[in-house]
Amino acid sequence: MPDKDYDALLEAMTLEEQVSLLSGASFWRTAAIERLGVAPVKLTDGPNGARGEDFSGGIRSAAYPVGIALAATWAPSLVEEAAADLAREARSKGARVLLGPTVNMHRNPLNGRNFECFSEDPTLASAMAVAYVRGVQSQGVGATIKHFIGNECEHERRTTSSQIDETTLREIYLPPFEAAVKEARVACVMTAYNALNGVHTSQNHWLLEDVLRGEWGFDGVVMSDWTATHSTAEGLLAGLDLEMPGPTVHRGAKLIAAARDDAALAGAVRRSARRILALADRVGAGEQDDLDTERAEDRPETRALIRRLGAEAAVLLKNDDRQLPLDPARLSRVAVIGPNSAKAVMFGGGSAQINAHYSVSPLQGLRQALPGVEITHAIGCPGDRYLPLLDQPVEIRFFEGVTMQGDPVLVKQGETSEFRWFGPVAPEVDHLAFSARLATTYEAPETGAYEIGLMSAGTSRLYVDGVLVLDAWNGWSRGQSYFGHGSDERRTVLHMQAGRRYEITLDYACGDGLTTTLKAVRFGLRPPSAKGSLEEAVALAKEADAVIVVAGLNDSWETEAEDRASLALPEPQDALIEAVLAANPATTVVIQSGSPVQMPWADRARSILQLWYPGQECGHALADVLTGRAEPGGRLPQSFPAGPEGLEGVMQRPDRGASVPYDEGSFIGYRGFLRRGDRPAFPFGHGLGYADIRFGESRVSATPEGASVEVVLQNHSDRPGQEVVQIYLRGAEDNACWLRAFRKLRLQPGERGEVRLDLTRRDFSRWSEEDGEWREMVGPVEILIGRSVEVIHNTHMVDLAGSKHCFAMSQTAGSETLR
The missing domain is CATH 2.60.120.260 (Galactose-binding domain-like)
Incomplete structure (x- = not known):
């Protein structure tokens, strides 16, 4: 509908009707104006499944891998495919707007909602955000990028203020939102619970009007997180269009009375009402929509996609002596042990939870994948935070x-x-x-x-x-x-x-x-x-040809509104893993978590697999990877620290009403490890495959937009495989290292392939708070080409001279550790 029609429609409305559009009519729906044909828009959680209106139980839905697992694929095209499928799930629930993706950064490894977010790195998070938004919106469903901004801590999120300087905001926390607006034209932005530099994000004029709308050109709807609107006039004038949920607390009669005597406020009401009307048209909301009927559509193609996603996201952290993949021909008995072994841990807690169509546990998946092998099982120890629910009517x-x-x-x-x-x-x-x-x-x-x-x-x-x-x-x-x-x-x-x-x-x-x-x-x-028995687990391990221990966290340990208390696994899981490793070295440890956990036994484990929360096909995806039916395609989107040392500041739990200082600036994640000289247990970008893919020669050349990097890879094995080419830049100013480009390449046995990655002038820039804009780095810049932030195969020097790039074509062959 063109703007002039919106003007006519707004003119036909009373002030009361205009105001009614600016808050939810219910928890999940916007208001309708029947006499003028204005239809309501139904919204639904969430990032890893479309739940519908029932918060508990309700119509069954597909459970997809969580955000960190999607990012671990390092495959934007695959994430876009998944998001498009998820949008179809949203439509099956009568919803036109999906409340996702979540793109807050992995600043604090204990953040209870890290599982829902993508990465500690803005380049990776931005690529995933754009892919996710494009996928959702390709099906006519509006995506909602959240939480804008500084929601990197769940503990006291409603009362704290994230104190972030502008350089840190621009370099780390704003880029995924900016990319979603500029590259994917995201439909909605949801503000965060916390304040930013002392001002609630839902009424922060600089954030919503100056940056989001003024600089980036956002033309969609800004909504509050649920119950995170704090004012009547201030939020509206700052750019908050929609108070959620309904019925209203701060608008309604309060806003009507205030707007009658305030022309500026009345103008703001009209502008926001226009944006709500435009959203309804954009997502195709109509008067004939059946918002009450929610369907459970268990599609075979969705099952296959989720299974493939789970394998693509799984990160093989360690594989000494090529213990994996398992060879069924050499197995007669396999022991499956651990608190997560006989249940499918599909997602984290909070608004990400859904009523899944079904679930496949690791035990079920391995029994189906190894029909001729005796599979024994022991829990070993409990892993639940709360006592298990009764699974009966x-x-x-x-x-x-x-x-x-x-x-x-x-x-x-x-x-x-x-x-x-x-x-x-x-x-x-x-x-x-x-x-x-x-x-x-x-x-x-x-x-x-x-x-x-x-x-x-x-x-x-x-x-x-x-x-x-x-x-x-x-x-x-x-x-x-x-x-x-x-x-x-x-x-x-x-x-x-x-x-x-x-x-x-x-x-x-x-x-x-x-x-x-x-x-x-x-x-x-x-x-x-x-409760399980350690003795039983050890006895089974001793008798097995191979042992799979499935341990980790679940939706009660990692959940919205609460942060974890420690990097350690819940007791007594470490003791179980240690005992099983001692009983049988042919043990693979599988960890399920949505964020890093300490692994004090890592040196004694030959193979370790990070499975994340892979959705309803959990057990099938795991079995595919363990048996070699699928390649473990994941690479870490977040550094895995060996312990809390050096991270005490970012992991500190704030007091009620406190300020949360982001004193580390842009040096979170791998940049912090490099600056401190610390070694993580497993670095950002790390992940092993089963194929032997090696980096060859590389070339760098200038382009009008910046630079082009070409890299040759070759598969030297007799099985297909894949590798992620990662391009980092390191400046001379503060020795900061930045991921700037990446590409996943699949190669058949013996195949040689070439990857070309383009770098822009923005990639060679840092934010200048003094100038209020991006400035090219001063001095020579290293282009680092490798398979993780630590394993660099080729380097090139770039001399930034004036407005042109002059390239020194020096190359370092072989592997090195970036320190």
């Missing part, structure tokens, strides 16, 4: 008011012993004041001491056979669960007898002021044998 009855009196207003069946509601629960339920009773019958599989746990956002109490065993009702207190709205888990131990059926009931209430935005309750139960 649980009835829930909802009551009006908080005392569970009268007849229930709604009865539903859940698939597990957890219920979460973000916003409305159901039309029949007053989500501001309701109570519920959960009930199920549990048949004990064995005799012994069972652990049982309870936690809730709201008050709760749990009964077994009518006896109160856990009380989070009297003396309820806020803990770390459920985005900081819930209590910590309360536990007890009960003796149960095998074969006996136990009636478990739970009372829950919300409405006493403890929580109104997010309501949740869960109970977990663990039989004695589910």
Whole structure:
């Protein structure tokens, strides 16, 4: 619709109607104006799957690899393909806008949301952001890049201010957003919870108007993160178009009254309303849209794509003696061990969680991949932060008011012993004041001491056979669960007898002021044998031809609104890995996490595979890589430190209301390691393959835009493989090193290939805060060509003389470590 039609439409609106467009009508929908044919737009989380409107349970959806896994592919074309498929998932939920991608930087390795983000490097993150946005928007769905900006810490994210100087912003944190706007014309930008330099990002005029719209030319919608609007007039005048979620807190009648007497504010209302109208047209929102019907579309092509993505993202960190891939012909017995071995850990926690169509565990995947091999299994040790949910039907009855009196207003069946509601629960339920009773019958599989746990956002109490065993009702207190709205888990131990059926009931209430935005309750139960046995694991390992240990984190350890407390694996996983390695050297350690973990046993492990959270095809993707059906295609998008030394500043948990100083400036990740002279456990860009691909000669030549780098590679093995050519620049000024270009190349056995990568003048520049613009680096610049930031094969010197590039064609052959 051309601008003149928007003008006519806006003229036909009352001020009240214009204002109604500037906040959500509900948690996931914008407002409609039926008399003028203005349709609502439905939004959905999130970056690794389209959940729909139900925050817990709900219609099933495809679970894709998380953001860090997508970035680990170093393959923008593949990420674009995945994002296009994800957009089709969004359409199946009736949504026109997807709340992703998340492009905050991996500054803090303990950030609870690192799994959702791409990288510590702005060049890699920018390439992934552009690919993701293009893929989503190729299907007519609007992408929402988030969180703008400085949300690199989840702990106290709502109360802290990220203190970032402009040079650091321009060089590290702004580039993915800038690229998404300029190169992919992203539809929406979501502001962050935190403040930037003392001003909330949702009302930061410099950020939203001067930079985003003024410099970059953004013409889409700026929305707040959920409940992160803090003012009526200030946010709107600063450029915040849409307050989410609805119903409004800061706009509505407040904004109408203010705009009647303020021409500038009324003009801002009109501009933002225009942008909401333009978004609805851009994504094809119409009056006939069926927003209530959500479909579960389990497509074969999506299954195959997710499986391929999982293998492309897997990073082979170590492979001494070519222990991998496994040769099925030489195997009679394989032991699969570890807390993540018999369950599929698909994604992290928070808004990234979805109700997946299905899940394939590592144990299932290996059993299918090795049909002629005996597969033994042991948990070894627990890995859950909270006691496991009951995976069986649980009835829930909802009551009006908080005392569970009268007849229930709604009865539903859940698939597990957890219920979460973000916003409305159901039309029949007053989500501001309701109570519920959960009930199920549990048949004990064995005799012994069972652990049982309870936690809730709201008050709760749990009964077994009518006896109160856990009380989070009297003396309820806020803990770390459920985005900081819930209590910590309360536990007890009960003796149960095998074969006996136990009636478990739970009372829950919300409405006493403890929580109104997010309501949740869960109970977990663990039989004695589910704790695992170190002795059993070691015994199986000793008898096996090969051992696969699958350890790591999960969605309770890495989650939105909370940061991890340590780089270490949860106890006692390190002890399990050490014991299994001692029992059988033919052990491969597989780590699932969305961020780095310490590996004190790494020197003793022959092979280590970083699997990330690869989505619903978890076990199949793992089996493909371990058996050599697929190449481990991943390279690290984040440095893996050996320990916390040197990172104490960025990992410090801020106090409530504190400033978070980004004192390290642009030297996060690998730049920080190089500056400090520290050696990470595994460097940025690192990853091994099964093929023997070697770097050959390289050439550098000047172009009108900057420079062109050509690199020759050859596959010297009898199997196909791939390598990622990485181009870094190192300036003489402060010895800073920057990834500026990369390309993944696939080669058949014996094949020789050539990669050409172009560098722009911006690539040879650093931000000058004094001049307020990009300036070319002073002095000679090294062009470093390698397979990681540490393993450099060829170097060229570039002398930046005036406005022209003069190239010294010196080349260093062979490999070196960049230090």
